[in-house]
Amino acid sequence: MRPHLSAVGRSILLLGSALLPLSGEAQLISLKTVPVAAGDQFLIFPSENLGMGGVTIALDDRSLDPFVNPARGARRGESRFFATPTFYGISENNGNARTLPVGAFMGSDKWFGAAVFAVQQLQTGDNQVFPLPLADLGIVPSNALSERSATNQYAFASLGRRFGGGRVAVGASAMLADLNAVDGVEHMYALSSAIDQFGHVEDYRLGLTTQWAGDRSLEVVVLHNRFDMTHDVTYVDWVLTDSTVWIWEQRVRVETNLDKTRTWGMHLGYVQPIGSSAWRIGGILTVNRKSHPKIPNYELMNIPRDPGTSWAYNLGVGASKTEGPTTFAVDFIYEPAVSHTWAEALEDVPSASGRVIGVGDKTIENRFNFSNTTIRLGVARTIDIATLQLGLQVRSFDYTLRQQDHVAVTNRRQDEQWMEWTPSWGASFAFADLEVRYVGRVLTGTGRPGVAWNGGVADRFESAGAANDIVIAPGGPLTLQNARVLTHQVGIAIPIR
Numbered sequence: 381m382r383p384h385l386s387a388v389g390r391s392i393l394l395l396g397s398a399l400l401p402l403s404g405e406a407q408l409i410s411l412k413t414v415p416v417a418a419g420d421q422f423l424i425f426p427s428e429n430l431g432m433g434g435v436t437i438a439l440d441d442r443s444l445d446p447f448v449n450p451a452r453g454a455r456r457g458e459s460r461f462f463a464t465p466t467f468y469g470i471s472e473n474n475g476n477a478r479t480l481p482v483g484a485f486m487g488s489d490k491w492f493g494a495a496v497f498a499v500q501q502l503q504t505g506d507n508q509v510f511p512l513p514l515a516d517l518g519i520v521p522s523n524a525l526s527e528r529s530a531t532n533q534y535a536f537a538s539l540g541r542r543f544g545g546g547r548v549a550v551g552a553s554a555m556l557a558d559l560n561a562v563d564g565v566e567h568m569y570a571l572s573s574a575i576d577q578f579g580h581v582e583d584y585r586l587g588l589t590t591q592w593a594g595d596r597s598l599e600v601v602v603l604h605n606r607f608d609m610t611h612d613v614t615y616v617d618w619v620l621t622d623s624t625v626w627i628w629e630q631r632v633r634v635e636t637n638l639d640k641t642r643t644w645g646m647h648l649g650y651v652q653p654i655g656s657s658a659w660r661i662g663g664i665l666t667v668n669r670k671s672h673p674k675i676p677n678y679e680l681m682n683i684p685r686d687p688g689t690s691w692a693y694n695l696g697v698g699a700s701k702t703e704g705p706t707t708f709a710v711d712f713i714y715e716p717a718v719s720h721t722w723a724e725a726l727e728d729v730p731s732a733s734g735r736v737i738g739v740g741d742k743t744i745e746n747r748f749n750f751s752n753t754t755i756r757l758g759v760a761r762t763i764d765i766a767t768l769q770l771g772l773q774v775r776s777f778d779y780t781l782r783q784q785d786h787v788a789v790t791n792r793r794q795d796e797q798w799m800e801w802t803p804s805w806g807a808s809f810a811f812a813d814l815e816v817r818y819v820g821r822v823l824t825g826t827g828r829p830g831v832a833w834n835g836g837v838a839d840r841f842e843s844a845g846a847a848n849d850i851v852i853a854p855g856g857p858l859t860l861q862n863a864r865v866l867t868h869q870v871g872i873a874i875p876i877r
Contacts, residue, residue, distance in 0.1 A: 407448060407585075407601050407647040409668045409692040411717055411750065413779060415798045417826035417863040418564040419468050422557075424481045424498045424534050426464045426871050431806020431819045432758020433771025435709035437698025438651055438662035443873075446485065446494045449601045449647075450538040450551030451587035453492045456485050459876040468867040475563055477502040481534070484876065490542050492551075498534040504566045530561030530577070540587075548590045557581040562609060568678040572613045579609030579639070595660075596652040605643040611676055612636050637676035644669050647694075658703040664713070666694035672721060688721030692750070705762040710755075717750035732789040743787050750779045758804075769806035769819075774799060800825040817871040827862045 426443040429435050436444075443462075446453035461484045469476035483496030540551025561577045569575055585603045592598075613635045621629045651662035670690040696713035722742045729737045737743055758771035781794040804821035 407603055407645055407666060408583075408605060408643065409645075409666060409694055409715060409717070411670070411690060411692060411719060412777070413748070413781075413796065415777070415800065415826040416564045416567070417470055417474065417823065417865050418562075419470055419475065419477060419865050420466065420867045421468075421477055421479075421500070421502065421532075421563045423466050423468075423867065423869065424464070424479055424496065424500075425536075426462055426481075426817075426873070427819070428808075428817075429709070429758065429769075429771075430821070430869065431769030431771055431804050432707075432709060432760055433756040433773045433802070433804055435698065435700070435711050435756045435758045435771070437649070437664055437696055437711045437713075438660045439698070439700040439702075439707070439709040443871075446492075446538060446551075447496075447536065447553070449587035449589065449599055450494075450553035450585055451540050451549040451589040451599065453485065453487070453494055453538060453540050453551055454542050454546065454549035454589065456487060456492065459486045460484065460873050461876055462871060462873040464869055464871040466867065466869045468865055471864045471866075472862075474567075474863050475502070475504050477563065483536070486876075491540070492542070492549075493537070493539040494553075495538075496534070496536040500532040500534070502530045502532060502561045502563060504530070504561060504563070530559075532560060533558045547592075549588070551587050553583075553585045553587075555581070555583040559609065565609075565611065568676070569611070569613050571615065573616050574614040576612040576614075577609060579607075581608075582606040594652065597650070599647075599649040601645075601647040603643070603645045603647070605641075605645070607639070607641040607643075609639040610636065611639065635677075637678075638674040639676045640672065640674045642671045642673070657701075659699060659701045662698045664694060664696040664698075668692040670719075675721065687724070688719060688746075690717060690719035690748075692717035696754075707760040708758070710757050713754040715750065715752035715754065717748075717752070719746075719748040719750070721746045729787060731787050737786055741786075743785075745784045745786070747782045747784075748779050749782075750777075752777050752779075765810050767808045767810070769804075769808075771804040771806075773802040773804070775802075798825060813875060815871075815873040817869075817873075819867075819869045819871075821867050823865040823867075826865070 425447040427434070427441055428443045429439060429441045430444075432439075436448075440455065442456055446456065461482075463480070463482045466479045466481070467477070477500055479498055479500040481496050481498035483494060485494050486492065534555065534557045536553065536555040538551055538553035540549055542549050557580060559577070559579050559581065565577060566572075566575050583603065583605045585601055587599065587601045589597060589599045615633045615635065617631045617633055618628045619631050621627050645666065645668040647664065647666045649662065649664045651660055653660050668691070670692065672688040672690070675688065693716050694713055695716075696711060698709065698711040700707065700709035702708075723744045724740055725737050725743050727739060729743060731737055753776040754773065756771065756773045758769065760767055760769045776797070776799050778797045779795075781792075781796075783792045783794070784790075785792075800823060802821055802823045804819065806817065806819040808815065808817040
């Protein structure tokens with residue numbers, strides 16, 4: 381079902397980590413409370429299983445594995461150079477991006493590593509606001525190049541070493557992204573006239589893999605991810621300066637919103653064959669602790685909330701079978717999570733019960749309980765030098781919000797559910813000195829939230845009963861426009877000899 385956006389407008393949106401999946405793996409768990417179609421902005425690494433729905437638990441992905449767990453680079457064969465140009469577009473003119481990652485895998489008897497550098501041009505979506513004569517106010521119009529197009533850069537490096545005759549491997553990696561835009565953020569401020577984004581992402585990982593007799597393997601990953609963005613949002617407000625003759629004046633206002641999330645995580649994975657058959661079975665367990673020092677005051681909500689913490693988990697099982705030219709794999713992952721955010725009083729605030737809420741005490745508390753599920757299914761068939769792939773990923777989102785307003789002395793409960801479907805397809809061609817790969821996929825079940833303009837005036841009010849300004853969704857009802865994300869990735873790999 382589609383979430384009821386008038387209710388979702390009073391919820392938080394944990395967009396920071398939700399928009400930053402580094403891969404199809406589960407080490408970095410994303411949380412979100414609105415089905416935002418954010419695009420594949422962070423799809424910068426090569427993958428052999430992406431066309432199979434991104435199955436990973438019981439089926440190795442030699443191209444992607446070294447970026448998910450740096451110790452898995454020990455499983456790669458020869459050194460090679462690669463490039464994976466990636467393109468995606470979101471329907472209804474909601475944005476697109478073009479990314480060119482280039483990199484290399486390197487290895488010797490004991491040492492191994494990888495490096496990637498990527499540049500990206502991101503085109504933001506059209507704003508849904510009625511156009512205003514901003515040029516007369518000295519403001520850059522919303523269709524200016526600097527507002528519609530942004531350049532992002534990504535860099536990744538890893539290094540590892542084999543021990544015990546190659547049975548044990550240890551590796552470390554670091555990724556840094558210099559961001560001038562995160563896709564989807566512009567629709568969180570639908571009534572703005574301009575948005576300037578800037579910030580960065582840091583991701584650090586330490587991994588270990590070990591192999592035992594019988595083709596059994598265990599992996600461990602410890603990670604730390606830091607997401608820091610700043611949104612300078614420009615608004616043009618209409619203010620009634622003379623009610624006798626109805627004279628209105630335009631006033632320019634700039635709001636600065638910070639978006640910060642810190643994630644610590646640990647991941648365990650185990651895989652083994654089933655007897656002497658062609659089947660393999662595996663399991664994963666992941667724990668993420670997220671701290672949210674600052675969550676932006678998006679227009680889709682009317683409550684302030686600053687700090688918060690989240691705990692997210694992944695419990696998954698997978699199976700795969702490779703027999704002759706055919707490979708089949710399936711993953712099932714259950715993703716429970718809890719999140720607690722709140723607003724703090726900047727001054728003493730009287731509540732409806734007569735109790736005074738002191739400085740630093742909580743004025744509003746939001747407690748989320750997530751119960752999400754992911755299923756991935758994929759099949760591949762090799763015919764001579766060609767391999768064809770088909771896959772499907774289905775994600776079910778289900779959460780309950782319990783909100784306590786200590787100022788108004790009220791309680792509220794809200795339940796939301798939706799599903800996202802991602803069919804995928806791919807083909808690869810392996811020559812003696814060249815490998816060429818194509819993958820396509822389309823994401824459905826998401827959309828772009830916004831505000832439907834109805835010709836009225838955007839009024840904004842301040843509340844003395846909360847720590848920050850409470851922004852009422854003005855000018856029209858909240859909306860959710862359906863959107864599809866279509867992604868194409870082309871990969872080439874050349875051996876280094």
